[in-house]
Amino acid sequence: MTYTNGAMLIKREIFNRFAKLYYDDTLETEIDKIPLIISPKNKKKVVRCCIYKEREIVKHRLISILGHTISDEMDELKRLSEYASEAKNRTNTPDCRLNIIEEACSSCQKTSYVVTNHCRGCMAQPCMLNCPKDSISFKNGKASIDTNTCVNCGLCKKVCPFHAIIYTPVPCEESCPVDAISKDEYGIAKIDEDKCIHCGKCMTACPYGAVTEKSHLVDVLEGIKRGEKVVAMIAPAIIGQFNTDLNKIMSGIKSLGFYDVVEVAIGADLTAKHESEEFTELMEKGDKFMTTSCCPAYVELTDKHLDGLKQYVSSTPSPMVFTDNLVKSKHTDAKTVFIGPCVAKRSEAQNRSNVNYVLSFEEIGALLIAKNIELSNIDILENQEEPSANGRGFAQSGGVASAIKNTINIEVNEIIINGLNKQNLRILKQMGRGKCSGNFVEVMACEEGCIAGPNTISDIRIAKRQLNKYL
Amino acid sequence: MDKKVNVKICIGTLCYVMGGSELQLLEEHLNDDLKKRVSIEGTTCLDYCHNEDNGKPPFASVNGKCIQRASITKIINQIKKELE
Numbered sequence: 001m002t003y004t005n006g007a008m009l010i011k012r013e014i015f016n017r018f019a020k021l022y023y024d025d026t027l028e029t030e031i032d033k034i035p036l037i038i039s040p041k042n043k044k045k046v047v048r049c050c051i052y053k054e055r056e057i058v059k060h061r062l063i064s065i066l067g068h069t070i071s072d073e074m075d076e077l078k079r080l081s082e083y084a085s086e087a088k089n090r091t092n093t094p095d096c097r098l099n100i101i102e103e104a105c106s107s108c109q110k111t112s113y114v115v116t117n118h119c120r121g122c123m124a125q126p127c128m129l130n131c132p133k134d135s136i137s138f139k140n141g142k143a144s145i146d147t148n149t150c151v152n153c154g155l156c157k158k159v160c161p162f163h164a165i166i167y168t169p170v171p172c173e174e175s176c177p178v179d180a181i182s183k184d185e186y187g188i189a190k191i192d193e194d195k196c197i198h199c200g201k202c203m204t205a206c207p208y209g210a211v212t213e214k215s216h217l218v219d220v221l222e223g224i225k226r227g228e229k230v231v232a233m234i235a236p237a238i239i240g241q242f243n244t245d246l247n248k249i250m251s252g253i254k255s256l257g258f259y260d261v262v263e264v265a266i267g268a269d270l271t272a273k274h275e276s277e278e279f280t281e282l283m284e285k286g287d288k289f290m291t292t293s294c295c296p297a298y299v300e301l302t303d304k305h306l307d308g309l310k311q312y313v314s315s316t317p318s319p320m321v322f323t324d325n326l327v328k329s330k331h332t333d334a335k336t337v338f339i340g341p342c343v344a345k346r347s348e349a350q351n352r353s354n355v356n357y358v359l360s361f362e363e364i365g366a367l368l369i370a371k372n373i374e375l376s377n378i379d380i381l382e383n384q385e386e387p388s389a390n391g392r393g394f395a396q397s398g399g400v401a402s403a404i405k406n407t408i409n410i411e412v413n414e415i416i417i418n419g420l421n422k423q424n425l426r427i428l429k430q431m432g433r434g435k436c437s438g439n440f441v442e443v444m445a446c447e448e449g450c451i452a453g454p455n456t457i458s459d460i461r462i463a464k465r466q467l468n469k470y471l
Numbered sequence: 472m473d474k475k476v477n478v479k480i481c482i483g484t485l486c487y488v489m490g491g492s493e494l495q496l497l498e499e500h501l502n503d504d505l506k507k508r509v510s511i512e513g514t515t516c517l518d519y520c521h522n523e524d525n526g527k528p529p530f531a532s533v534n535g536k537c538i539q540r541a542s543i544t545k546i547i548n549q550i551k552k553e554l555e
């Protein structure tokens with residue numbers, strides 16, 4: 001779950017400045033100034049070691065916003081303005097691999113248990129006596145852990161009567177459900193693409209904002225400028241994201257120059273219908289259970305890590321794919337943009353669908369801000385096609401299961417996997433061996449569902465409240 | 472004893488995107504005593520954001536005083552100061 005934090009706010013500030021320049025048509029002439037504006041010469045509170053490092057990080061963040069792969073950088077003197085014009089002229093959409101801003105990565109120390117100076121060297125010495133690896137000794141009257149033999153079991157921390165031993169994790173590694181992120185020999189984070197399921201958890205976990213997406217902003221904006229039929233497909237999770245009615249949110253997005261704005265919940269209605277039919281069929285055939293297929297991080301998890309579970313994943317297309325088909329059957333020359341809270345949708349868009357682009361709520365927020373669009377003051381859109389409450393409910397944990405239950409009348413024993421944490425992963429592994437206590441499994445990689453995805457704006461309590469008004 | 476405090480919370484798009492959403496929960500964080508003495512109003516763009524001297528969003532105002540990087544705690548602290 002995302003909490004307001006400094007790393008997130010600076011990222012959004014940079015997005016906002018970027019969007020402003022784009023609309024002022026001064027991107028190429030002014031973009032090199034953004035790092036200096038964020039970290040000016042006389043800056044009082046420097047977060048990093050100095051303003052020069054900060055500027056370098058901002059520069060790399062902008063390279064990523066321009067959709068480039070940071071590790072491709074060959075010439076460090078290459079200016080952002082050059083990157084910007086390259087971005088404007090490219091025809092290939094940036095790929096879904098996450099970027100690591102190496103300068104931003106603080107090379108956090110290896111995960112370990114550390115004895116703090118609260119250790120009083122007590123008489124009981126339970127840490128030493130209970131350590132299964134004999135890694136603790138007492139030096140100068142204080143406990144000390146031998147990191148060469150310690151296996152991070154955490155027993156010493158548990159038994160210390162003074163809470164003097166603490167656990168220091170590496171946030172990105174700790175957050176990754178599939179061990180795809182680790183450190184190279186210099187301590188800098190690296191993502192193993194063969195393992196990464198693009199859930200985005202490391203991106204929100206890193207307190208330095210070192211993990212970032214390659215944005216499609218320039219590609220979308222250029223398409224609109226060229227007069228293409230760029231259609232926005234908004235994820236149902238958007239309902240909780242701006243402080244106003246859904247219709248006004250749609251109207252605001254449309255006024256950015258999109259040819260049309262469509263709710264992905266309409267596609268979700270189709271997913272619910274097809275998935276219900278598929279489920280009924282499979283149950284009649286005598287299958288043990290079926291899992292949902294709408295969460296792209298989960299689908300990638302089964303592809304890359306849980307081979308045994310793959311056969312149980314529903315073959316019904318996701319709401320995004322259904323919506324994309326609908327849009328393109330109406331306008332064959334449309335370019336579609338999925339607007340959502342999700343990092344993994346970039347991967348789905350690229351590898352498993354015909355969707356052209358993906359934007360996050362943050363990115364769309366930056367565009368609204370740059371254009372000075374006040375959502376609550378905007379005129380509403382007439383005659384919008386409305387999905388059912390079932391479709392909109394896909395945005396939160398439990399929503400897909402209840403949509404299925406509302407659609408069919410055979411018995412549904414649902415199991416809800418609310419977030420890909422360690423415990424739920426164990427359960428999924430079990431299911432891969434055919435062990436499942438229900439017949440319908442809903443999986444969402446994000447705890448609480450898409451409304452708490454990595455690219456959400458609203459506090460989760462507010463987001464839920466707003467969404468439930470529409471259910 | 473009957474002092475009243477006026478709180479305005481910015482629900483403009485900028486402030487909302489820059490972390491202002493949780494300010495919607497302000498009322499729930501006031502104790503009964505404060506609840507009686509505080510009026511909360513949500514307004515679109517308090518116009519603080521157009522001048523960088525005002526600080527960073529999200530913005531709120533308490534009896535007309537600008538609160539930058541507003542949080543529920545910051546606002547409540549200011550309310551208490553106003554009531555002193």
Ligand code: FES
Nearest residue numbers: 481483486517520
């Ligand atoms: S949007 Fe909040 S002060 Fe302008």
